[in-house]
Amino acid sequence: MVWWEQRGAGMSFSSDIPPETMTMPRMIEDTVEVADYLRQRFGQDRILLLGHSWGSYRGIQVAAKAPDRFIAYVGMAQISHQLRSEVMAHDFLLGVHKARGDAGMVRKLEAAPVSMEQGLSPAWMRLRDAAMHRAGVGHTRDIDSVITGIFLPVWRERAHTLRDKINVWRGKLWSRPFFWEDMLRDDLGTRLTTFELPVYFFVGRYDQTANAELSRAYFDGIDAPVKGFYLFGNSALSPLWEEPERATAVLLTDVLNGTTGLADASD
Template sequence: MIMALLILLAILSVGILWLLMISPGQPAPLRDDSGQVIPGSISERVAVEIGGISQAMIIQSVDSANPVLLFLHGGPGMTEFFMEQDYPTGLEHHFTMVWWEQRGAGMSFSADIPPETMTMEQMIADTVEVADYLRARFGQHRILLLGHSWGSYLGIQVAAAAPDRFFAYVGMAQIAHQLRSEIMARDYLLRAYGERGDAAMVRKLKAAKVSMEDGLSPAWMRLRDRAMHGMGVGHTRDMRSVITGIFLPVWRVRAYTVMDKINVWRGKIWSRPFFWDDLLRDDLVKRLTEFALPVYFFVGRHDYTANPELSRAYFEAIDAPMKGFYVFENSAHSPLFEEPVRAKQILLNDVIGKSDEGVNSPLAKTDGHGTDKRSR
């Protein structure tokens, strides 16, 4: 018994030492193909007072003169910088990439955050304040805003509230009416697992009720991620498990300290209840369709977290100076990470190339496909 305890203690000690070694709390410098640090590049984590509390972000760029791209992660409260490990976008070579971790999430989580500040109005104000910090720091009149999932729900409201800060808004897996999307997801999964002949999963799905009247049952919330990933329609097309695809990768992020990694999960659990019910019930088609800046949607053909048909219907209702709708045929919920080459081409050719801010940028191309009030 004593020997077994000693062996267990040794294993735990090695595990803790390994975790400390891979958790320095600083992002790696950006390097060229020969492994040399790129002169003039930046790769740093920054903490700034936003909305009265310290909030953190990771900023990476080979050239800080490149257009700033502010990424709004999903959740609520679920950071996404970890995705760069297994699904690198390479956007730091073309943009000054800003991975801000929102109030109550990840590096910005604190048990001292007043719960009464966890409101939609405060999140919008925080986003605008972060944008103003970035505009001032990098000397750019307007920057690019990209929101993913929950971040798209936040982002499109920011775009409507403060269009003067941004030269365009990009919604990835754009939320339109999330409760309706959940109902469509369950209907699809019942058909798909039925066709596969998985009677056990069909029984579980039938018991996991979802409706416009009663919302989402606890049984559905326990089952949805596993069922979606089992069909390749979850966070990414090839992700089969939240554990292997999300939970474990977070623990490998070197830009985080050990406490940051713990706070990713504390923040996710804590943040979600403040916003989830309102997010589910809000039908954006009915209240938010007028925009004073270009609007672009990136949707995955196989996304059943934020249904692309609902995103399309919302897109059609939007009035904006320029807009574009892009379907990524090989993606589920995360086109930027699943098809980064195509996403980069669209961002550079259509979004940057057709914007007032981008026409004089060395990144801008003249052969883009963004068109006035038309989709692609």
């Protein structure tokens, strides 16, 4: 398994990266180049491509562009139309926190507008993670905050040097503005629905970052030789970590064999 830290992120971050290379076409080409390197190094005609959250936005575009490199594509927390997902998340969280009687969070959410017309307010971007994690619908069902759930575990990771760990966050802050607005408004379901390789979606029932209903609607409109949808009933954004036994079973039984025996039934 290869965990790739893309151009401008983590171990691939460098202050010398030309800003003009931070484009989606270049990111897609980078992914294909890495895939070709791995295929050659390990003597494989095809490898498996898995994209998670933001990685699913790029990954599914790579799958469409270069299907001959891959056994299959797995989209975990598959993005479909992120701005609509943000609007739905805001409405959901407002309802949850109202039902809980959390007047403070309700006031903050009401002062942090999100809309299809105006996009995302700065107040929403500052609030969204905390509101999601408090409701159990963020990165994982049980994460308390980005600090305790992501920052500190990364900081304790021995596989990275101190410089690598710092660059994880430098890269995140530097890279995101190049892609965020375009990704938000891109409705993949209107332009990318035909694939020449098997397509699998791993979706958490409680995911409000990449809305589960939108992922399902996108999946239903896809035409692929084989396609399987897997709703993880106790997961949010990260089924592979939240329900590893089921995810592993699906990967070994269905994905690597091009079958869908463990998939959810179609409506």
